Amino acid sequence: MTWEQAADVRAIVVETLAEQKRIRHDDIDAVVLKAIATTLTSFGIDEEDRKELRADFQHLRRWRRSVEQAQSYTFKAVITVIVTGFVGAVWLGIKATLGK
Structure with missing residues:
Protein backbone atom coordinates (compact mmCIF):
# COMPACT_ATOMS: atom_id res chain seq x y z
CA MET A 1 0.00 0.00 0.00
CA THR A 2 1.39 3.37 -0.94
CA TRP A 3 1.48 6.45 1.23
CA GLU A 4 -1.40 8.06 -0.71
CA GLN A 5 -3.61 4.98 -0.29
CA ALA A 6 -2.85 4.87 3.44
CA ALA A 7 -3.74 8.56 3.73
CA ASP A 8 -7.01 7.94 1.85
CA VAL A 9 -7.87 5.01 4.13
CA ARG A 10 -7.01 7.09 7.19
CA ALA A 11 -9.23 9.95 5.96
CA ILE A 12 -12.13 7.57 5.33
CA VAL A 13 -11.74 6.01 8.80
CA VAL A 14 -11.61 9.44 10.46
CA GLU A 15 -14.69 10.60 8.57
CA THR A 16 -16.57 7.40 9.44
CA LEU A 17 -15.70 7.68 13.13
CA ALA A 18 -16.73 11.33 13.17
CA GLU A 19 -20.09 10.45 11.60
CA GLN A 20 -20.66 7.69 14.14
CA LYS A 21 -19.85 10.13 16.94
CA ARG A 22 -22.37 12.66 15.55
CA ILE A 23 -25.01 9.94 15.32
CA ARG A 24 -24.34 8.87 18.91
CA HIS A 25 -24.58 12.47 20.13
CA ASP A 26 -27.88 12.91 18.27
CA ASP A 27 -29.18 9.70 19.85
CA ILE A 28 -28.02 10.80 23.30
CA ASP A 29 -29.64 14.22 22.85
CA ALA A 30 -32.93 12.58 21.83
CA VAL A 31 -32.87 10.25 24.84
CA VAL A 32 -32.06 13.10 27.23
CA LEU A 33 -34.83 15.30 25.85
CA LYS A 34 -37.31 12.43 26.12
CA ALA A 35 -36.23 11.69 29.70
CA ILE A 36 -36.59 15.33 30.71
CA ALA A 37 -40.00 15.60 29.05
CA THR A 38 -41.14 12.39 30.77
CA THR A 39 -39.90 13.60 34.15
CA LEU A 40 -41.59 16.99 33.80
CA THR A 41 -44.80 15.31 32.64
CA SER A 42 -44.72 13.00 35.66
CA PHE A 43 -44.59 16.14 37.86
CA GLY A 44 -47.63 17.49 36.03
CA ILE A 45 -45.74 20.02 33.93
CA ASP A 46 -46.54 20.11 30.22
CA GLU A 47 -43.93 21.08 27.66
CA GLU A 48 -46.10 24.02 26.61
CA ASP A 49 -45.89 25.45 30.15
Missing part, protein backbone atom coordinates in the same frame (compact mmCIF):
# COMPACT_ATOMS: atom_id res chain seq x y z
CA ARG A 50 -42.19 26.34 29.88
CA LYS A 51 -42.79 30.09 30.03
CA GLU A 52 -45.02 29.74 33.08
CA LEU A 53 -42.57 27.37 34.73
CA ARG A 54 -39.74 29.82 34.12
CA ALA A 55 -41.82 32.65 35.58
CA ASP A 56 -42.58 30.47 38.63
CA PHE A 57 -38.89 29.77 39.18
CA GLN A 58 -38.06 33.47 38.81
CA HIS A 59 -40.74 34.32 41.37
CA LEU A 60 -39.38 31.68 43.75
CA ARG A 61 -35.87 33.10 43.35
CA ARG A 62 -37.09 36.63 44.14
CA TRP A 63 -39.00 35.31 47.14
CA ARG A 64 -35.93 33.42 48.43
CA ARG A 65 -33.72 36.49 48.05
CA SER A 66 -36.22 38.69 49.88
CA VAL A 67 -36.46 36.17 52.73
CA GLU A 68 -32.66 36.00 52.96
CA GLN A 69 -32.50 39.81 53.03
CA ALA A 70 -35.16 39.96 55.75
CA GLN A 71 -33.21 37.41 57.80
CA SER A 72 -30.09 39.53 57.43
CA TYR A 73 -31.93 42.67 58.59
CA THR A 74 -33.49 40.76 61.49
CA PHE A 75 -30.09 39.49 62.60
CA LYS A 76 -28.65 43.01 62.44
CA ALA A 77 -31.60 44.39 64.41
CA VAL A 78 -31.23 41.74 67.13
CA ILE A 79 -27.50 42.44 67.45
CA THR A 80 -28.22 46.19 67.64
CA VAL A 81 -30.82 45.68 70.40
CA ILE A 82 -28.44 43.46 72.40
CA VAL A 83 -25.54 45.90 72.08
CA THR A 84 -27.77 48.87 72.92
CA GLY A 85 -29.11 47.06 75.99
CA PHE A 86 -25.60 46.19 77.12
CA VAL A 87 -24.36 49.77 76.62
CA GLY A 88 -27.43 51.09 78.44
CA ALA A 89 -26.82 48.73 81.36
CA VAL A 90 -23.18 49.80 81.54
CA TRP A 91 -24.24 53.47 81.42
CA LEU A 92 -26.77 52.96 84.24
CA GLY A 93 -24.10 51.13 86.23
CA ILE A 94 -21.63 53.98 85.76
CA LYS A 95 -24.32 56.55 86.62
CA ALA A 96 -25.33 54.62 89.76
CA THR A 97 -21.69 54.27 90.82
CA LEU A 98 -20.95 57.97 90.29
CA GLY A 99 -24.22 59.05 91.92
CA LYS A 100 -23.42 57.45 95.30
Whole structure:
Protein backbone atom coordinates (compact mmCIF):
# COMPACT_ATOMS: atom_id res chain seq x y z
CA MET A 1 0.00 0.00 0.00
CA THR A 2 1.39 3.37 -0.94
CA TRP A 3 1.48 6.45 1.23
CA GLU A 4 -1.40 8.06 -0.71
CA GLN A 5 -3.61 4.98 -0.29
CA ALA A 6 -2.85 4.87 3.44
CA ALA A 7 -3.74 8.56 3.73
CA ASP A 8 -7.01 7.94 1.85
CA VAL A 9 -7.87 5.01 4.13
CA ARG A 10 -7.01 7.09 7.19
CA ALA A 11 -9.23 9.95 5.96
CA ILE A 12 -12.13 7.57 5.33
CA VAL A 13 -11.74 6.01 8.80
CA VAL A 14 -11.61 9.44 10.46
CA GLU A 15 -14.69 10.60 8.57
CA THR A 16 -16.57 7.40 9.44
CA LEU A 17 -15.70 7.68 13.13
CA ALA A 18 -16.73 11.33 13.17
CA GLU A 19 -20.09 10.45 11.60
CA GLN A 20 -20.66 7.69 14.14
CA LYS A 21 -19.85 10.13 16.94
CA ARG A 22 -22.37 12.66 15.55
CA ILE A 23 -25.01 9.94 15.32
CA ARG A 24 -24.34 8.87 18.91
CA HIS A 25 -24.58 12.47 20.13
CA ASP A 26 -27.88 12.91 18.27
CA ASP A 27 -29.18 9.70 19.85
CA ILE A 28 -28.02 10.80 23.30
CA ASP A 29 -29.64 14.22 22.85
CA ALA A 30 -32.93 12.58 21.83
CA VAL A 31 -32.87 10.25 24.84
CA VAL A 32 -32.06 13.10 27.23
CA LEU A 33 -34.83 15.30 25.85
CA LYS A 34 -37.31 12.43 26.12
CA ALA A 35 -36.23 11.69 29.70
CA ILE A 36 -36.59 15.33 30.71
CA ALA A 37 -40.00 15.60 29.05
CA THR A 38 -41.14 12.39 30.77
CA THR A 39 -39.90 13.60 34.15
CA LEU A 40 -41.59 16.99 33.80
CA THR A 41 -44.80 15.31 32.64
CA SER A 42 -44.72 13.00 35.66
CA PHE A 43 -44.59 16.14 37.86
CA GLY A 44 -47.63 17.49 36.03
CA ILE A 45 -45.74 20.02 33.93
CA ASP A 46 -46.54 20.11 30.22
CA GLU A 47 -43.93 21.08 27.66
CA GLU A 48 -46.10 24.02 26.61
CA ASP A 49 -45.89 25.45 30.15
CA ARG A 50 -42.19 26.34 29.88
CA LYS A 51 -42.79 30.09 30.03
CA GLU A 52 -45.02 29.74 33.08
CA LEU A 53 -42.57 27.37 34.73
CA ARG A 54 -39.74 29.82 34.12
CA ALA A 55 -41.82 32.65 35.58
CA ASP A 56 -42.58 30.47 38.63
CA PHE A 57 -38.89 29.77 39.18
CA GLN A 58 -38.06 33.47 38.81
CA HIS A 59 -40.74 34.32 41.37
CA LEU A 60 -39.38 31.68 43.75
CA ARG A 61 -35.87 33.10 43.35
CA ARG A 62 -37.09 36.63 44.14
CA TRP A 63 -39.00 35.31 47.14
CA ARG A 64 -35.93 33.42 48.43
CA ARG A 65 -33.72 36.49 48.05
CA SER A 66 -36.22 38.69 49.88
CA VAL A 67 -36.46 36.17 52.73
CA GLU A 68 -32.66 36.00 52.96
CA GLN A 69 -32.50 39.81 53.03
CA ALA A 70 -35.16 39.96 55.75
CA GLN A 71 -33.21 37.41 57.80
CA SER A 72 -30.09 39.53 57.43
CA TYR A 73 -31.93 42.67 58.59
CA THR A 74 -33.49 40.76 61.49
CA PHE A 75 -30.09 39.49 62.60
CA LYS A 76 -28.65 43.01 62.44
CA ALA A 77 -31.60 44.39 64.41
CA VAL A 78 -31.23 41.74 67.13
CA ILE A 79 -27.50 42.44 67.45
CA THR A 80 -28.22 46.19 67.64
CA VAL A 81 -30.82 45.68 70.40
CA ILE A 82 -28.44 43.46 72.40
CA VAL A 83 -25.54 45.90 72.08
CA THR A 84 -27.77 48.87 72.92
CA GLY A 85 -29.11 47.06 75.99
CA PHE A 86 -25.60 46.19 77.12
CA VAL A 87 -24.36 49.77 76.62
CA GLY A 88 -27.43 51.09 78.44
CA ALA A 89 -26.82 48.73 81.36
CA VAL A 90 -23.18 49.80 81.54
CA TRP A 91 -24.24 53.47 81.42
CA LEU A 92 -26.77 52.96 84.24
CA GLY A 93 -24.10 51.13 86.23
CA ILE A 94 -21.63 53.98 85.76
CA LYS A 95 -24.32 56.55 86.62
CA ALA A 96 -25.33 54.62 89.76
CA THR A 97 -21.69 54.27 90.82
CA LEU A 98 -20.95 57.97 90.29
CA GLY A 99 -24.22 59.05 91.92
CA LYS A 100 -23.42 57.45 95.30
